[in-house]
Amino acid sequence: MKHEIRVIFGDTDQMGVVYYANYLRFFESSRAAYWRALGKSYRDLEQAQIALPVIEAHCTYKKPALYEDLLEVDVEVGELRAASLRFVYTIRRGLDVIAEGYTRHAVIGPTGRPRALPDEFRDLLSR
Amino acid sequence: MKHEIRVIFGDTDQMGVVYYANYLRFFESSRAAYWRALGKSYRDLEQAQIALPVIEAHCTYKKPALYEDLLEVDVEVGELRAASLRFVYTIRRGLDVIAEGYTRHAVIGPTGRPRALPDEFRDLLSR
Amino acid sequence: MKHEIRVIFGDTDQMGVVYYANYLRFFESSRAAYWRALGKSYRDLEQAQIALPVIEAHCTYKKPALYEDLLEVDVEVGELRAASLRFVYTIRRGLDVIAEGYTRHAVIGPTGRPRALPDEFRDLLSR
Amino acid sequence: MKHEIRVIFGDTDQMGVVYYANYLRFFESSRAAYWRALGKSYRDLEQAQIALPVIEAHCTYKKPALYEDLLEVDVEVGELRAASLRFVYTIRRGLDVIAEGYTRHAVIGPTGRPRALPDEFRDLLSR
Numbered sequence: 011m012k013h014e015i016r017v018i019f020g021d022t023d024q025m026g027v028v029y030y031a032n033y034l035r036f037f038e039s040s041r042a043a044y045w046r047a048l049g050k051s052y053r054d055l056e057q058a059q060i061a062l063p064v065i066e067a068h069c070t071y072k073k074p075a076l077y078e079d080l081l082e083v084d085v086e087v088g089e090l091r092a093a094s095l096r097f098v099y100t101i102r103r104g105l106d107v108i109a110e111g112y113t114r115h116a117v118i119g120p121t122g123r124p125r126a127l128p129d130e131f132r133d134l135l136s137r
Numbered sequence: 138m139k140h141e142i143r144v145i146f147g148d149t150d151q152m153g154v155v156y157y158a159n160y161l162r163f164f165e166s167s168r169a170a171y172w173r174a175l176g177k178s179y180r181d182l183e184q185a186q187i188a189l190p191v192i193e194a195h196c197t198y199k200k201p202a203l204y205e206d207l208l209e210v211d212v213e214v215g216e217l218r219a220a221s222l223r224f225v226y227t228i229r230r231g232l233d234v235i236a237e238g239y240t241r242h243a244v245i246g247p248t249g250r251p252r253a254l255p256d257e258f259r260d261l262l263s264r
Numbered sequence: 265m266k267h268e269i270r271v272i273f274g275d276t277d278q279m280g281v282v283y284y285a286n287y288l289r290f291f292e293s294s295r296a297a298y299w300r301a302l303g304k305s306y307r308d309l310e311q312a313q314i315a316l317p318v319i320e321a322h323c324t325y326k327k328p329a330l331y332e333d334l335l336e337v338d339v340e341v342g343e344l345r346a347a348s349l350r351f352v353y354t355i356r357r358g359l360d361v362i363a364e365g366y367t368r369h370a371v372i373g374p375t376g377r378p379r380a381l382p383d384e385f386r387d388l389l390s391r
Numbered sequence: 392m393k394h395e396i397r398v399i400f401g402d403t404d405q406m407g408v409v410y411y412a413n414y415l416r417f418f419e420s421s422r423a424a425y426w427r428a429l430g431k432s433y434r435d436l437e438q439a440q441i442a443l444p445v446i447e448a449h450c451t452y453k454k455p456a457l458y459e460d461l462l463e464v465d466v467e468v469g470e471l472r473a474a475s476l477r478f479v480y481t482i483r484r485g486l487d488v489i490a491e492g493y494t495r496h497a498v499i500g501p502t503g504r505p506r507a508l509p510d511e512f513r514d515l516l517s518r
Contacts, residue, residue, distance in 0.1 A: 150405065
């Protein structure tokens with residue numbers, strides 16, 4: 011799935027490029043778009059009494075992203091385990107790869123205990 | 138001009154609503170969209186050796202904006218003076234007004250001195 | 265009450281100065297320090313079943329704040345009404361005034377209805 | 392070196408915990424404190440015509456950090472190569488480890504080309 015992001019001043023820092031922490035915002039924004047594209051949202055996860063907290067995040071910065079850039083984030087499910095999953099991201103500006111990264115998420119229930127991802131979501135994600 | 142913004146987790150705080158400072162990000166994002174709709178960008182301002190630093194910002198919060206809300210920002214030029222201008226914003230979710238605000242900007246040249254907004258930009262903004 | 269803030273890269277934008285929305289973060293950080301100085305925290309407010317959502321925010325930007333600046337925020341209660349209050353802020357770097365602003369807060373109870381600020385808090389704030 | 396951070400509302404998200412991207416802000420804040428503890432700042436790097444852009448960032452999230460937590464970040468130089476270096480971070484609340492991570496930085500000169508870290512900085516960092 012592809013998701014577009016327009017860089018604003020508030021995303022940049024005084025180096026004139028997107029501040030490194032903001033790529034994790036871009037990842038999150040793309041993740042939500044991914045769920046919406048599947049007809050789901052985090053609200054559906056909440057109703058199914060699931061949360062998917064980030065337990066690990068990684069990003070490699072290849073080329074700087076600049077003010078007003080229209081970035082395209084390619085997001086995919088990279089790994090689907092019993093009680094965790096991984097999203098993988100590539101951020102591009104045209105043909106240039108700007109950054110690559112992933113986030114790993116635990117699947118937990120209402121009490122914070124690990125649980126299995128319900129089939130409904132598992133099936134959607136494994137298509 | 139109208140500009141859409143999708144609320145992400147990173148925009149919210151633990152009150153479960155959009156954190157108050159982030160409305161100023163939404164204003165900025167809309168301002169940039171406004172320039173683009175006129176066929177211009179801040180880069181054109183830079184080339185004309187103009188900067189428009191914010192000298193005042195104001196926001197009133199009417200109703201909370203929530204995660205995944207699709208907000209519509211209505212942005213207009215509210216005042217066009219010799220060496221300053223004002224943008225006025227209304228943020229809505231459907232028919233509900235979520236927030237209203239404005240930003241006032243000085244018009245300055247490369248040395249930081251106040252200067253008049255060039256006719257090219259003045260004409261565009263006063264349409 | 266005075267509260268110190270050190271500017272980081274993440275606070276700046278590509279203009280080389282602190283991004284305008286981040287002053288509202290500085291305000292909030294000072295507000296929390298103010299409560300702590302009174303021996304209270306927002307957690308005490310929560311226990312008293314009160315919330316103080318921001319209903320208005322205003323900032324005037326006098327001089328740019330820069331990376332690594334050690335800013336001093338002077339925060340005071342500017343107005344204490346039946347069901348609202350105002351905090352007033354001055355941000356300085358040495359003798360220079362960088363920004364001035366205020367936030368206005370409603371006093372609401374657990375159902376979101378306006379209520380009076382309990383005497384315990386009123387007394388503390390009016391000293 | 393140890394650096395303290397107080398969590399504000401603006402750092403949290405609607406899950407009631409610190410938003411995952413903000414740990415990278417905490418890392419940066421600690422990195423700057425590290426340089427200051429050595430009697431240096433990024434401004435000294437600039438004067439030496441060096442920049443240390445982040446080329447990789449990683450964080451594992453162990454326990455949630457909460458509003459008003461006073462976090463302690465332990466920051467060290469983990470690796471010092473010809474034209475890159477690594478900072479390693481552990482964020483604790485009391486004895487609890489909240490998060491661990493690292494950032495990798497290229498050493499580049501004014502034209503963006505890789506260069507060696509000057510001895511002055513290398514000596515400081517390798518103590």
